[in-house]
Amino acid sequence: xxxxxxxxxxxxxxxxxxxxxxxxxxxxxxxxxxxxxxxxxxxxxxxxxxxxxxxxxxxxxxxxxxxxxxxxxxxxxxxxxxxxxxxxxxxxxxxxxxxxxxxxxxxxxxxxxxxxxxxxxxxxxxxxxxxxxxxxxxxxxxxxxxxxxxxxxxxxxxxxxxxxxxxxxxxxxxxxxxxxxxxxxxxxxxxxxxxxxxxxxxxxxxxxxxxxxxxxxxxxxxxxxxxxxxxxxxxxxxxxxxxxxxxxxxxxxxxxxxxxxxxxxxxxxxxxxxxx
Amino acid sequence: xxxxxxxxxxxxxxxxxxxxxxxxxxxxxxxxxxxxxxxxxxxxxxxxxxxxxxxxxxxxxxxxxxxxxxxxxxxxxxxxxxxxxxxxxxxxxxxxxxxxxxxxxxxxxxxxxxxxxxxxxxxxxxxxxxxxxxxxxxxxxxxxxxxxxxxxxxxxxxxxxxxxxxxxxxxxxxxxxxxxxxxxxxxxxxxxxxxxxxxxxxxxxxxxxxxxxxxxxxxxxxxxxxxxxxxxxxxxxxxxxxxxxxxxxxxxxxxxxxxxxxxxxxxxxxxxxxxxxxxxxxxxxx
Numbered sequence: 233x234x235x236x237x238x239x240x241x242x243x244x245x246x247x248x249x250x251x252x253x254x255x256x257x258x259x260x261x262x263x264x265x266x267x268x269x270x271x272x273x274x275x276x277x278x279x280x281x282x283x284x285x286x287x288x289x290x291x292x293x294x295x296x297x298x299x300x301x302x303x304x305x306x307x308x309x310x311x312x313x314x315x316x317x318x319x320x321x322x323x324x325x326x327x328x329x330x331x332x333x334x335x336x337x338x339x340x341x342x343x344x345x346x347x348x349x350x351x352x353x354x355x356x357x358x359x360x361x362x363x364x365x366x367x368x369x370x371x372x373x374x375x376x377x378x379x380x381x382x383x384x385x386x387x388x389x390x391x392x393x394x395x396x397x398x399x400x401x402x403x404x405x406x407x408x409x410x411x412x413x414x415x416x417x418x419x420x421x422x423x424x425x426x427x428x429x430x431x432x433x434x435x436x437x438x439x440x441x442x443x444x445x446x447x448x449x450x451x452x453x454x455x456x457x458x459x460x461x462x463x464x465x466x467x468x469x470x471x472x473x474x475x476x477x478x479x480x481x482x483x484x485x486x487x488x489x490x491x492x493x494x495x496x497x498x499x500x501x502x503x504x505x506x507x508x
Numbered sequence: 509x510x511x512x513x514x515x516x517x518x519x520x521x522x523x524x525x526x527x528x529x530x531x532x533x534x535x536x537x538x539x540x541x542x543x544x545x546x547x548x549x550x551x552x553x554x555x556x557x558x559x560x561x562x563x564x565x566x567x568x569x570x571x572x573x574x575x576x577x578x579x580x581x582x583x584x585x586x587x588x589x590x591x592x593x594x595x596x597x598x599x600x601x602x603x604x605x606x607x608x609x610x611x612x613x614x615x616x617x618x619x620x621x622x623x624x625x626x627x628x629x630x631x632x633x634x635x636x637x638x639x640x641x642x643x644x645x646x647x648x649x650x651x652x653x654x655x656x657x658x659x660x661x662x663x664x665x666x667x668x669x670x671x672x673x674x675x676x677x678x679x680x681x682x683x684x685x686x687x688x689x690x691x692x693x694x695x696x697x698x699x700x701x702x703x704x705x706x707x708x709x710x711x712x713x714x715x716x717x718x719x720x721x722x723x724x725x726x727x728x729x730x731x732x733x734x735x736x737x738x739x740x741x742x743x744x745x746x747x748x749x750x751x752x753x754x755x756x757x758x759x760x761x762x763x764x765x766x767x768x769x770x771x772x773x774x775x776x777x778x779x780x781x782x783x784x785x786x787x788x789x790x791x792x793x794x
Contacts, residue, residue: 238596242594242596245587246588246602249591249606249667250602250605252663253605253608253663253667256612256617256624259623259624263620271623272628273629274629274634275634276629276634320520324513324514326513327510327513328514342518343517348720350720350773351524351528353724353726353749353752353772354528354769354770354772355527355528355531357528357752357756357766358527359524359528361531362528380520380524381524413509440613441615441727443726443727443730444726444727444730444749447730448757458613458614462734463735465734466734466735469734476619476623479615479616479620482613482616483611483613487611489611490607490608497611498600498671501672502672502674502675502678
């Protein structure tokens with residue numbers, strides 16, 4: 233296996249990749265912990281300063297930014313969408329993978345097709361008009377509902393269930409007299425938990441980062457965290473430490489999730505890629 | 509019972525998938541004005557778009573940024589995946605670090621890069637200055653703004669695509685390499701003759717994903733101009749997605765925006781088809 237050991241070039245390349253991946257985040261921390269005068273000095277500062285706490289307090293206390301509200305809203309939106317998408321996808325995935333019914337393949341193809349259409353960009357005008365007529369603009373409902381439709385989730389859970397829950401298992405449970413929902417709860421759910429975790433983490437991150445639709449349908453008075461950063465950026469464009477402290481706050485929850493579930497995220501991504 | 513289990517998805521699909529698509533088509537055939545009156549317009553919106561310089565500028569910007577971002581990104585991701593496929597210590601930590609960009613929020617990253625690209629005190633100009641390059645105004649000029657935005661996209665997605673390529677590489681049977689080594693094929697040759705052709709299915713997935721993502725680009729260029737969908741003073745980095753939002757939600761020309769959305773879809777189909785044909789030829793004979 234000597235063939236697989238890395239050359240110097242490989243090591244250098246990996247080092248550069250790790251450095252470049254981490255650098256903008258490090259930079260965020262540097263500016264977020266400095267003063268505004270430091271942020272615009274030449275040459276730029278390369279080490280963190282001592283003002284991080286101060287700057288974060290300033291962001292949280294800024295009445296116009298509504299940053300705390302933005303964080304809370306993003307948390308609500310991401311959690312509700314994640315839980316719903318995971319449940320909907322697990323149910324549908326079980327159905328497609330383990331149950332026989334008329335039109336199954338046709339419906340599955342339909343799911344695949346929805347994955348290929350960028351609905352958020354394509355359907356933005358009617359979706360907005362729908363929210364206006366329901367008087368939901370400016371509310372979190374308007375952000376949450378369109379994202380409950382997630383073709384990728386159904387596809388992923390179908391693939392995962394196929395491999396994790398053999399048909400024989402389902403049939404054996406049925407012979408024992410278990411009802412379909414019971415089989416789902418007792419047999420399928422425990423087996424597909426890793427797949428649910430991957431889908432859940434994925435959905436949470438996508439929702440936390442979502443930008444275009446909330447920018448259209450929400451107002452700065454009731455923002456998600458991305459919208460809150462955007463208004464900070466627009467209103468206090470020269471107050472770099474304020475903006476950067478905000479961006480640092482906005483990624484802390486994601487980094488926490490990532491560090492906690494890093495192994496599953498990497499593993500899940502790689503597994504999903506090969507199966508898809 | 510199976511129908512009940514899949515029904516939540518398809519109810520959502522009808523409400524938030526089918527309905528918006530159908531109505532986008534419907535809106536695109538009408539003329540809306542600010543007073544809220546509507547009038548049948550047939551294909552007028554489409555004809556007007558095809559004659560609209562602003563729309564074409566957005567198309568050129570989008571395609572240019574897509575190419576500037578994607579071509580180097582695919583190459584880098586391939587080589588990075590190849591490197592990640594070797595044996596070394598701290599494997600998980602290194603794989604996690606190249607995925608780190610993916611889990612940071614797009615807007616936050618765009619804010620950071622915008623500062624790095626600042627004309628007078630940005631780090632990029634400072635480094636280039638050390639090589640005698642004069643300060644570039646990354647936001648004001650067309651090609652520099654494309655490059656700046658493309659680097660934001662690449663920073664985010666190169667590591668992710670490398671991990672996907674890596675997953676594909678690990679499914680390639682090792683005896684293929686061993687046989688090639690016995691035949692005296694160099695490692696470089698093995699990469700081009702075995703790895704690349706065997707990666708084709710993974711590559712189709714990655715390229716399609718990048719095409720859809722790249723042609724609908726919105727967050728990075730919007731944040732680069734402080735959350736404004738104009739894409740710079742001359743629209744030099746306005747993408748088609750930004751154009752749609754501007755027409756629909758600032759000019760309130762719903763019909764025009766809807767027609768533009770369908771043309772964007774057409775653009776994605778064309779892009780996907782070209783990429784598909786291109787990837788099919790990669791690695792030549794198999």
